[in-house]
Amino acid sequence: MSFAPPAAWPGADGQPLSCREKLKVLAENHREAATLLQDLLEDAVLMGVDEAAMRRILAQMVAEIPAPRLARKGAPA
Secondary structure, three states: OOOOOOOOOOOOOOEEOHHHHHHHHHHHHHHHHHHHHHHHHHHHHHHHOOOHHHHHHHHHHHHHOOOOOHHOOOOOO
């Protein structure tokens, strides 16, 4: 995979996360997401979907991901 994770993962307080276990999980999640997104794009293009259109579709999907329950205002813990 050619696209790298961010150099730092910003915490809710604006400071970069430093916990090794959290960083390990985030790096693994990033790798998995990158692989899946690459596969989705390649499959779509192979099946005849316009590449630029598929990129817009994927970006829209990401934009519409609901906020985690813990981050929503007034959500029970």
